[in-house]
Amino acid sequence: MSLTIMMNQFIEFSTNHWEMVALFVAILITLVFVERKNGPAGLTASAATTLINNEDAVVVDIRPEKEFKTGYITGSINIPATKMKDNLKRLEKHKDDPIIIVCKSGVTSGPSAKDLQKAGFTKVYKLQGGVAEWQSSNLPLVKK
Structure with missing residues (x-):
């Protein structure tokens, strides 16, 4: 089917x-x-x-510790979402560094990322698709 016919049908x-x-x-x-x-x-x-390699982004994994230990991104800091507000001091030295919030599937990282922004962190990102997407992209996970 030609592009012209498709455009005419769309119109x-x-x-x-x-x-x-x-x-x-x-x-x-x-x-x-x-x-x-x-x-x-x-x-x-x-x-x-790219952000991790070029700008030394800090990866914060918000999954529960038990789930975190099944496999995590190299260098990740594990702060479960339920404990984020109580652990902001652990991240204080990274206030102006890029921070990537990681969860299991990319769905629950939003509230934790917002908490960081409200606390004055300037470069906060969410990993789309979470650890599941990371794995499906054939990127490595550290397993204990």
Whole structure:
């Protein structure tokens, strides 16, 4: 199917179903706004690796200790999410360094990252997909 035919079909669909297209655009804009408002930017495993290698980013793994010991990113500091607010002093010396928050699947890192930002940490990121994505990208984990 040629590009011209596909574009014509897209334009015809958009004209005939403008309400659905408008709703889709509104939802997309809302998602982008909410994601930006919800704090720190997400990093891919590749971008995180670059930040770790080039800017000595600090990796903070917020999984429970038992889960952390099953495999973690080299050099990670384990501070479980439930204990983050009580352990901010452990990270104080890294206040101006890039910090990458890591959880199991990338879903629960947001609140911990926001806590760090509220405490004055300037370069806070979340690892998209968490340790699961790190592993699926064939990046190494340290296992005790």
